[in-house]
Amino acid sequence: MTSLPIAVIGAGIAGIACARDLAAAGHAVRLFDKGRAPGGRVATRRASLPDGTTLRFDHGAQYASARDPAFAAALRAAGAAPWPDATRFVGTPGMSALGRALAEGLGIETLRDVRAIEGAPGAWMLRHYDASLLRPGRPVPTGVEARVDGPFAAVAVTVPAPQALPLVADLSGAVGSALRDIEISPCWTVMAAFPDRLALPDWLRPGDGGTLGWAAREGGKPGRDGAIESWVIQAGPAWSRQHLEETPEQVGPALVDALAARARSPLPAPLHLAAHRWRYALVERALGRPCLWDPAARIGAGGDWCLAGRVESAWESGRALAAAIMAG
Numbered sequence: 001m002t003s004l005p006i007a008v009i010g011a012g013i014a015g016i017a018c019a020r021d022l023a024a025a026g027h028a029v030r031l032f033d034k035g036r037a038p039g040g041r042v043a044t045r046r047a048s049l050p051d052g053t054t055l056r057f058d059h060g061a062q063y064a065s066a067r068d069p070a071f072a073a074a075l076r077a078a079g080a081a082p083w084p085d086a087t088r089f090v091g092t093p094g095m096s097a098l099g100r101a102l103a104e105g106l107g108i109e110t111l112r113d114v115r116a117i118e119g120a121p122g123a124w125m126l127r128h129y130d131a132s133l134l135r136p137g138r139p140v141p142t143g144v145e146a147r148v149d150g151p152f153a154a155v156a157v158t159v160p161a162p163q164a165l166p167l168v169a170d171l172s173g174a175v176g177s178a179l180r181d182i183e184i185s186p187c188w189t190v191m192a193a194f195p196d197r198l199a200l201p202d203w204l205r206p207g208d209g210g211t212l213g214w215a216a217r218e219g220g221k222p223g224r225d226g227a228i229e230s231w232v233i234q235a236g237p238a239w240s241r242q243h244l245e246e247t248p249e250q251v252g253p254a255l256v257d258a259l260a261a262r263a264r265s266p267l268p269a270p271l272h273l274a275a276h277r278w279r280y281a282l283v284e285r286a287l288g289r290p291c292l293w294d295p296a297a298r299i300g301a302g303g304d305w306c307l308a309g310r311v312e313s314a315w316e317s318g319r320a321l322a323a324a325i326m327a328g
């Protein structure tokens, strides 16, 4: 076993699964994420009403389906509860609790945006920055200092494929060219709270290719405080793509209108309305194998985009990547 640590970039479910298996096998692992907390797209957003009431919205993954009993067991151990049926699970009291619990003991370095992998195979260095000083996809502003960490025996990149590409393209031709084929669609997600209960079921997925992709009442899920009528409303992929560059102020009312159309009556004016754009949300064209690993470069990549846009696929990919790294 090598004495140098292994770096994992991205503490979404794939990165967490990869780091857990490496650590369990006795490897030193360092896990970096540009976000404030582990979990990636398995996330919960908090908001406050003017009277101080806290609202919570699962604005990313709505649930994790678990076909593999071992994954179901890991979810249960992380405090997940079945919803909306016995094969699907939500974190309690919110989806973000899953990432926190699954990553327990891994010592994640949060708010670190990795912008470059430097050095040579077997002795890689990571150049990373305080994520709160950077804007996604934009060059590093002058005056923001880098931290360079390493050397690392291997690097596992578990971020969405389009974000992995600039990190690895010059270091592994094989990994880089596979990443170019992946397609991931965006998703506009609206978080809305209302003064009254809406005349709608706890969740709906119209499946008609229209504006609305999915909507769910937060209080309908287990372990939530349902005092305030709060909804997550997701646009379908085609609508999200068409309206990608619109502002949250434009998208919020449009998706509330789409929900009102389902309720077949106007909705009360929201107490709270916000929108989040997931630029890389749902996998449309996957790799078709569980991970990428270049043994000569000692660089690998994984994530949901390897198999399918599902939390369980991210988990499976992260575990496969750990196994590939350990196999050499």
Ligand SMILES: Cc1cc2nc3c(=O)[nH]c(=O)nc-3n(C[C@H](O)[C@H](O)[C@H](O)COP(=O)(O)OP(=O)(O)OC[C@H]3O[C@@H](n4cnc5c(N)ncnc54)[C@H](O)[C@@H]3O)c2cc1C
Residues within 6 Å of the ligand: 009, 010, 011, 012, 013, 014, 015, 032, 033, 034, 035, 038, 039, 040, 041, 042, 059, 060, 061, 062, 063, 064, 065, 112, 113, 114, 115, 158, 159, 160, 163, 187, 189, 234, 278, 280, 281, 282, 302, 303, 304, 305, 308, 309, 310, 311, 312, 314
């Ligand atoms: C709106 C929405 C709804 C969804 N609904 C469902 C659902 O109901 N059921 C389901 O199974 N799946 C759902 N999914 C998909 C599911 O969330 C993903 O498949 C899964 O969470 C992907 O995990 P991941 O680890 O591959 O990637 P991510 O969760 O994207 O994790 C990648 C991590 O890398 C970090 N990162 C990125 N770049 C860098 C960098 N340069 N430096 C450091 N860190 C970096 C990010 O901050 C992030 O934490 C949904 C996704 C979205 C967006």
